Amino acid sequence: MTKLSGRKILLMTDFDGTIAAYRKDPRKVSLAKDMVAILQKFTRQPNLKLAVVSGRGLQDLEKMVNIRGIILAGCFGGVFRDEQGKVHTWEKAPDYFGPVEELAEFFSRSPVFKGVYIEKKEIALTLHYKDLGVKKRREVLKVIEEAREKNPIFNFHVGDKGTEIIPQGLGKGWFIQEMLKKYPDFYPVFLGNDWVDLEGIEVLRGQGLAFYVGDTPPPGSHGLSGLKEVKKLFKKLLAVNQAALNAS
Numbered sequence: 001m002t003k004l005s006g007r008k009i010l011l012m013t014d015f016d017g018t019i020a021a022y023r024k025d026p027r028k029v030s031l032a033k034d035m036v037a038i039l040q041k042f043t044r045q046p047n048l049k050l051a052v053v054s055g056r057g058l059q060d061l062e063k064m065v066n067i068r069g070i071i072l073a074g075c076f077g078g079v080f081r082d083e084q085g086k087v088h089t090w091e092k093a094p095d096y097f098g099p100v101e102e103l104a105e106f107f108s109r110s111p112v113f114k115g116v117y118i119e120k121k122e123i124a125l126t127l128h129y130k131d132l133g134v135k136k137r138r139e140v141l142k143v144i145e146e147a148r149e150k151n152p153i154f155n156f157h158v159g160d161k162g163t164e165i166i167p168q169g170l171g172k173g174w175f176i177q178e179m180l181k182k183y184p185d186f187y188p189v190f191l192g193n194d195w196v197d198l199e200g201i202e203v204l205r206g207q208g209l210a211f212y213v214g215d216t217p218p219p220g221s222h223g224l225s226g227l228k229e230v231k232k233l234f235k236k237l238l239a240v241n242q243a244a245l246n247a248s
């Protein structure tokens with residue numbers, strides 16, 4: 001924390017599992033009231049910038065984090081809205097709008113996808129099937145494999161509960177680099193809880209501070225046990241910043 005006192009801080013955080021508790025249905029996730037109050041405070045202090053970067057689509061994230069003055073980044077950072085509300089996209093994003101539509105349609109046409117929640121985002125897709133039985137899931141995975149072979153421009157991260165389909169070369173690291181360029185005089189802090197956040201932790205190595213919510217923080221990050229500790233950290237950041245403002 002002493003590293004941070006008296007400095008402008010750029011806080012970049014993941015959403016699901018980091019600042020909002022997981023729910024069985026990802027559509028039912030929401031920010032707790034006290035977290036909303038904390039995030040609002042970040043937008044009011046002049047030496048703080050706050051960005052939320054998520055694997056969710058930007059439109060979805062805007063509904064989840066309905067607070068003015070926050071930078072919001074969806075699709076692993078590939079589509080983001082700046083503080084003024086202007087939307088920016090990763091340079092290859094235009095190549096993916098069409099293919100995402102086509103993939104979503106391909107899956108929704110498949111009869112074995114009944115019961116699978118197809119989360120269509122601007123330039124990515126997530127397939128949720130954790131409630132399916134073993135046999136049905138096997139059929140679903142077969143269709144996913146077929147799509148993977150036909151769509152080498154995407155990375156397919158196939159898991160037991162779901163599959164993330166992400167443009168090749170896109171990750172949270174790109175967005176974080178953009179933020180570092182945009183706010184060179186701010187000290188960057190990043191929080192995440194998942195394999196998709198490892199890239200962010202890597203980017204900040206030697207030039208910022210990274211936190212990992214979970215039992216085994218990867219190298220280059222500090223561990224936080226859960227939402228309670230995240231809130232504590234945010235309150236500390238606000239207090240350190242406020243103290244510096246009062247002193248100047």
Ligand SMILES: [Mg+2]
Nearest residue numbers: 014016017194
């Ligand atoms: Mg997460």
